[in-house]
Amino acid sequence: MKQTETELPRVAADDPRLRDTDLRNSLITLGVLAVVLAVLPLVVNERIESILVLTLIFAIMGVGWNLMSGFGGLFSFGHAAFFGVGAYTNAYLVIEYELSPWIAMIIGAVFAAAIGTFIAFLCLRYKLAGAYFALATFAFAQMFLLLAQNLEFLNKTDGLSLPILGEESFWHMQFRQGNDWYVWIPSGLLVIALGITILYARSRPGRYVQAARDDEVAAASLGINVMRTRLVAVMLSCAVTAIAGAYYAQYYFFVGPEQAFGTHVSVQAIVPAVLGGIGTIWGPLVGALIVGPLAEYIKELLRDPPSYLEFLQGVSGLDVAVYAVLLIVIVLFMRKGIYGTLKDKITERKNQ
Numbered sequence: 001m002k003q004t005e006t007e008l009p010r011v012a013a014d015d016p017r018l019r020d021t022d023l024r025n026s027l028i029t030l031g032v033l034a035v036v037l038a039v040l041p042l043v044v045n046e047r048i049e050s051i052l053v054l055t056l057i058f059a060i061m062g063v064g065w066n067l068m069s070g071f072g073g074l075f076s077f078g079h080a081a082f083f084g085v086g087a088y089t090n091a092y093l094v095i096e097y098e099l100s101p102w103i104a105m106i107i108g109a110v111f112a113a114a115i116g117t118f119i120a121f122l123c124l125r126y127k128l129a130g131a132y133f134a135l136a137t138f139a140f141a142q143m144f145l146l147l148a149q150n151l152e153f154l155n156k157t158d159g160l161s162l163p164i165l166g167e168e169s170f171w172h173m174q175f176r177q178g179n180d181w182y183v184w185i186p187s188g189l190l191v192i193a194l195g196i197t198i199l200y201a202r203s204r205p206g207r208y209v210q211a212a213r214d215d216e217v218a219a220a221s222l223g224i225n226v227m228r229t230r231l232v233a234v235m236l237s238c239a240v241t242a243i244a245g246a247y248y249a250q251y252y253f254f255v256g257p258e259q260a261f262g263t264h265v266s267v268q269a270i271v272p273a274v275l276g277g278i279g280t281i282w283g284p285l286v287g288a289l290i291v292g293p294l295a296e297y298i299k300e301l302l303r304d305p306p307s308y309l310e311f312l313q314g315v316s317g318l319d320v321a322v323y324a325v326l327l328i329v330i331v332l333f334m335r336k337g338i339y340g341t342l343k344d345k346i347t348e349r350k351n352q
Contacts, residue, residue: 026198026281030191033285037187041180049183053251055292056186057244062178062272063193063285064241069270070279071201072233073213074120075130078137079241079269081119081144082112084260085251086242088148091160094172094250105246109239116238117231124227128256138266145261159256162249173250186247190285193240197281200236209233210279241269264320268295271323277340286339290326295319 013039037056039210041049061083071074089108099107123129123136145202149157168175175181209229211221249255259265271290277283298319305312312318334341 011085023198027195030194030198033194034187034191037191038184039181040187046178049178049180051293051296052183052184054296055288056190057248057251058268058272058295059285059288060186060190060193060244060247061241061269062276062288063190063197064237065269066237066242066273066278066280066284067197067200067240068116068120068234068237070273070283071197071206071213071229072237074123074230074234075134076237077134077139077266077270078141079237080261080265081137081141082116082238082241083245083248083265083269084141084144084148084255084257085112085115086245087255087260087277087325088160088245089156089242090158090246091162091249091255092154094162095160096286100171101246101250102171105243105250108246109242112245113235113239114240120231120234121227124230135323138263141261141263145257148257148261157257159254159259160249162253163252170294182251186251189243189247193243194281194285196236196240200233201281205229205232213241213279224249234329248284264317267320267323271327273337274327275337277337278341280337280340280343283337287337290338291323295320298322 004068021174038078040052044052061079061342064082065076065079068079087106090101090104091109092105093104094101119137119140123133154160165172165174168179170181173185179345208219208224209232211222212224212226212229216226245255245260248259252259268291272287273284274287275283275290276285276287301309302315302318330337336344
């Protein structure tokens, strides 16, 4: 007797064949993204390039935050600490030891990963979770801000200005203004960060940490070492965020306490992931495509507002206020973020 359509065997959601297909599709999408990012600098003007660089930095920050808070389930409100460590480490090593920014970037990433892992270990060791974990990360970020403002070798509140070379140098990551390499480098860093996220999310440690995020008790009862799997997510998250900070310092040739460790930096790491979709691969990128241009528009608005908005000129914190409104709207109407919500709706239609 012939099987009807409803009697056909269904493939389990965790079937390896589905995971392989999902991984292949994600890598293909990443490859397409890499090609688009490689072509973009060739077709946009210098003004758009500067906005694109800022958007890429926001995207890298969002990807880093998402690794810890989206996949790891450890909500951080202090990612400025790791961004700042990457930025200051890069600037200090380039200025004092004339190291290549590439090497300084790697050292900063390792340093931030070590610090972040230690902080997370202390929090998890003493059972700080949820809002308490978020407050602890915020406290550490504020502590780093105070240190940067008072340490002599970091030039206190004046910050660090990187030396500008008289000629272009890929090794020193310096080019003439408007050079396409200023976009290609963060594009490559973003592609690497997304690649790490894709492979990690589908690896055994990645699946373990997502299981712990969804139900810590059940994960532990199955023999998963919850602390160890979470610390791996934290380590990757801090390293990626530090790389964003290192490139920020190198691109703007300056880093100061507020630019590195300010509360708004942590907000800029959170917003892309929340807008796009926490715990998704592409959510932070989607969110950054909104936050980057929006941040630049707000900056221009505050610098030279139209006559009917003159009262906004020089107002600080407007960007954070706008981000807050966006977050409230997303939470109310798109609980899983823009990408997460659209993905769910497309999946529902396919299953109908």
